[in-house]
Amino acid sequence: MIKAVRGTRDILPPDSALFELVEERAREVFHLYNFQEIRTPIFEDTQLFSRSVGEETDIVGKEMFTWEDKARAQSEKAQSLTLRPENTAGVVRAYIEHKLGDKGQLQKLYYIGPQFRRERPQKGRYRQFYQIGAEVIGPPSAGSESPARDAEVIEMLAALLDRVGIKGSTLQLNSVGCANDRAKYNEALRAALKPVVGQMCVDCQRRAETNPLRVLDCKVPEDQPIIAKLPKISDYLDEPCREHFAEVKKILDAVGVKYEVNERMVRGLDYYTRTTFEFTHGGLGAQSALLGGGRYDGLSEALGGPKAPGIGFALGLDRFVIALQSETQSAQTPSVKAFIAPLGDGMNAAAAKLARELRAQGVALDLGDESFRLKKSFEAAERAGAQFVIIVGENEVKADAFAVKDIKSGEQRTVARAELVQALKANP
């Protein structure tokens, strides 16, 4: 038997309804904030990711699905392609390629789609996973650098969580400063770690070498007192970064979005600058990050584009759905208004004709088969969640009026063809 490959999965009903629900709500909320959809390719030139996400990150270093695309002619070079591991790089690439900055306006773009990382699968972690994300990007003159944009994006996410009905999540906020600040901080961290790293866990000893920022993320209890004494990123922010962060917090306070400043929150993509944030949720096991994002003021330039500061986020749809399931029991399964039961040989055609008429007028319905006995039709109707059964038999066709039965009450009456839609819609 051929099975779905490692880390991929089929999302079947009724679970797929939850994905649909979250996607619908997200679109509604995005439109309230004037975001429009962008769809970028699922694979890109490998360099796009190595230059944005960062050559040294785990994502680029060992988690990408990359292959050599065959050259089609002698004169052509083979090209290294990669299944996108995230979508911000693709959006910024499109921004540069289509000169969206020349419009002078802020671009507010959202996307929904699959991403790919070759990680070990776990609860809430798949090799093909789905993200919903949005980006605000544009020339500085359009206000793309303003802390108001950071606050707006974060506030929008709080609104989305409310709208979908996720309650038990917390917002963690931090500022990682600009590239200069981070370089200085990294150095200070290395220096501070040198004398004490020997007393720390083996993981930290390794992190101190490869990526000192990650030490802050350590969960080993014994290491906590040491970590508490390490230098803080907030002490290494320059004045503009400090003011920017203060303003973000001020606006969030004003609109009533609760957050915790977490100076130990570290994000794994190299392009982040200044504001970073994460919404976490219990009930996700080790994968507690529901969604994460931040500012990326230098990304466009790193990709050879114009100066185009931006801020965005990505929401893990798979995890979002798990969080939703852990809070609410049932996804309401979509249902139809009526079920048409053709009764007796030769009735399929008349039933199909009626179904076409009703559906054209916006009545959702399911259609049985003339081979079904009534009992079977009723059961099928019940399973489809139908409110009414419409019987299409010889008598009905002759009279051009149909038996309409209310499944719950058992009441039945005969309704002329012309009045059928009205009769169905009159009963909510």
Place this chain on the structure above:
RNA sequence: GCGGAUAUAGUUCAGCGGUAGAACACCGGUCUGUGGCACCGGCUGUCGUGGGUUCGAAUCCCACUAUCCGCCCCA
């Protein structure tokens, strides 16, 4: 990539050397144009895959694969 657990019907699980089972679900009948109840009957399985031990393996052993839980990392 590392560590641990698990893998039997559509689902939840029992069986732990001797004929593959239960419950629920599903299908059919009683009941040929009025269901949901009841009763009767039935289907569903390479017992994750491959190898080994044994007269005999779902059961014991080995390898592989997948899933789940941690680590790592991230959404």
